[in-house]
Amino acid sequence: MAATPVDLSLAMVMAPTTGAEWLPIMPVAIGLGFGAVLMMIRQSTRLHPWIAIPGLALMVLVDILLLAHVVTHGPVTMTMGRWLPPFGIAFTVDIVGALLALTAALVALAGSVYALGDINTSGRRYGFYPFLMVLMAGVSGAFLTGDVFNLYVWFEVLLISSFGLLILGSEREQIDGALKYAVLNLIATTLFLIAVGYLYAIFGTLNMADIARKAGSLRETAPLMTLGGLFVFAFGMKAAAFPLNFWLPASYHTPRIVVSALFAGLLTKVGVYALLRVMVMLLPVEREALSLVIAIAGALTMVLGAMGALAQSDIRRFLGFVVVSGIGYMLAGAAIAGTAGLSAAIFYALHSIVLMTALYLVAGEAARRGGSYRLDRLSGLWAAAPAFAGLSLALFFAGAGLPPFSGFWPKAMLVKATLDIGAWWLAGAILLSGFITTIAFGRVFLLAYWRPALVEASGEPADAAVPAHVPRATSSAMLPILALSALVVWFGLFPEPLIDLSQQAASGLANPAAYLESVFPSGGQP
Template identity: 60%
Template sequence: MTGEVADMAGAMITTPATAADWLVIAPVIIPLIFGALLLMFRHEMRWHGIAALVGLAALMGAEVALFARVLEHGPVSMTMGSWLPPFGISFTVDLLGATFALTSGSIAFVCAVFTLRDIGVTGRRYGFYPFMMLMMAGVSGAFLTGDIFNLYVWFEVFVISSFGLLILGSEKAQIDGASKYAILNLVATTLFLIATAYLYGIFGTLNMADIVRKADGVRGGAPLMTLATLYLLAFGMKAAAFPVNFWLPASYHTPRIVVAALFGGLLTKIGIYALLRTLVMLFPVERAALADLIGWVAVATMILGVLGALAQSDTRRIFGFLVTSGVGVMLAGLSLGTETGISGAIFYAIHSMLIMTALYLLAGMMKERGGSFSLHELSGLYRNSPFLAAIALVLAAAVAGLPPASGLWPKVMLVKAAMDASAWWLAGAILLSGFLTTITLGRVFLLAFWRDHAGGHETRGTALPLLGYAALVALTVPIVVLGLFPEPVIRIANMAAAGLLHSSGYVGAVFAAGGGS
């Protein structure tokens, strides 16, 4: 063999990656770098908030560029380690992943603005900002990976970092909430890992595009229904779907309000994203067989979630149950499985990321102005802060699905899809959940804002109140804009749904010459 040169072109990528290809992994690399820098400069805590803002602004910029590239050119892929797919680990981004990543990065930036007034020296000393950056690396990685084992890895990254954020402060309620959060997520993670090992045993690959290519060939002789059911259970727990949803309202009311806002806006949507990716793209036949089960789970999650909210008096618990109820609405689109249904679920997920983050930040501002999270103690906030009351009214309309806010259109899409599929019971559940949500938030508004406070009102402010209002406005404006001008988002959601249902573009991006884009 002396003098012979092995031809590696059939096994390895021989062409260098272009600068544009690095956009695929930039949303993961950027928060990891900034998280490491924050740890290195742990003695300069006064600069941590500003450094995190810079890092998240860079993250947003990379996600905007990636979204624009995917929108123009279709799915893009980058495979690590020079090995051709499916042997190399691929990051593959379609419009669904790019849209969710951009929305999550934007929300994280807004929350970072809020933290400048909410996270003091103690929170910084215990690593709030490194945890936040690590969590965003995990969130971005989950949306962008093209390998199902790496989806598990990125789940672990954001779960570990979110656990650190949850217990920041070490109060008794936080430890109690973190215990429930950790135990149920451990069970879900174990099921996820078992299902992934089972999947590898069946397919011999963990590359999602490769699984799509092989699924039809093994369907007759492999227990794919068992595999799909395991993923439904694992990701259903992550998304807080009934009957494995009780951990969320038991834990999301315990951390700092900005942490609850991040969790409520982002973490359950990763479970929904994973369900869409696995059941719609990888196992569409099995999803169709499970459609009725998913539909009834959606109904139970919707209705029981909003009934739980009606029974609460703590605003944080109310919003936690509403997060759960919204998960049911998204599951309704998964159950229907049509392009309109999946598109409605995607649009609703974008809306839910914005609105649930805004609601938790609103709860923080209400507590600041009224001194409590309890509806038994809050009152007279309309006189105290008319501007905050106006924001609360808009957000209440958005959650309930009323005009002129963003919640109306995805519910219209889902109700139409349900009626087209003759699933009248599912359409009725969506409308009923919206009606009950209107009552729930009407109760919050009447008691906290409209009710007179006989004893006068003592304002409890912070040194930077304008930052709180700025963060709320930054979320409220797109919520209203999406309600008034929904066509661009509907078009993007339709394209993302079509990409899931017809995944040839996704597969082609992974197995293109050189494994690149």
């Protein structure tokens, strides 16, 4: 009896895969591949930076090509094992994912160069560079995946690698910070996994595009508000939003300064991105119903974060609260939604990734020059290093949201968006937070930079002996700081290209027709 022919085209990709279709998975493959190579040569740690830095440069190049392709041709989808969605796992990249992946790779490259001086032989032996490559694989995978369970998997990858980076050196303070970081993040991850299981029980699929297509027909019969609330809670904890933000200031000051810089730039933004992707694209009606809750959480996060920064006497703790405050602005954009609110949130996320990484690296350089991270011991930096002090002041202006630097534009966009919908109280919270943050940055500059150098009774400069946790002096330390600062200034002086990209990205999130077409093309296969 002759076998009945099977039409595989209904379930599998039959056409040859083009080179551009491989771009979505290349950043992840680079991170995992280079990380594996570094692990295999773990006995030759002196070679690690000279392998990791080219690897991250290659990741930046691939992300540039990916962004250019997405901007030119629209969202692109790569299916695993040739299985068509929703049967197989898909990587689907639109402008917002490509933008965030590129910015993340840029700051990781800057951090890897700075680590030449900040991470000593012991830190390399503990695995700094392999952990960094795996971390970037997780971050890139989270930004580029088109599958909700895969999003959870990449969260786990970056979480595991971040544990390794956090305890680099195994000092008492690091273990204490890592415990707080681990417990709260594992709780958030568990809630996320529960929400994913709940989502699969409702939809029978985990493909984001498939969920977005089915949500409208299931809304009347399925408890999607409960599901949306679970996702908001889990992602809010991941992003360090009020009232679940206490883990971040308690842990980000404990690791090496380059690790703190990378965490501040990258990790909370993954939580914000996940919130935008799931609640705006997949569950827009539920996001609208929860918009007041998200807005209140955002307002409290930005104001209380700014107040916490004002109260700190350690620059690293101060910056931890600045990170928390910045999350509030992105939540405000998510609450407003629409092209105006989402573009402001995306612009602020891009600005924050670059700025917070640069600020932590500047804090490391200030501590190296002044001998301490504590404001009661740090002084005289303006007289000792006027060029470095001027660079720090420019970054402080950007952090406070003052023109003409990058922080001004997303805040202005947010204020306009809030006023357009009549949310005066939210606009007031944005302005109040910005005012308090300006005072906090001004206080740091006056004490650490403008104040004359402190001297002890012996006549020697205070803290003349530099603590072990302060970065060593290297010629490579200023290179990444200058590069990131140049981006901050460029974003501020020439914001139009980034505003345009942010608006295109926001439009794609709010109206995902092109995203859905990439995954389920009407005229053919992905």
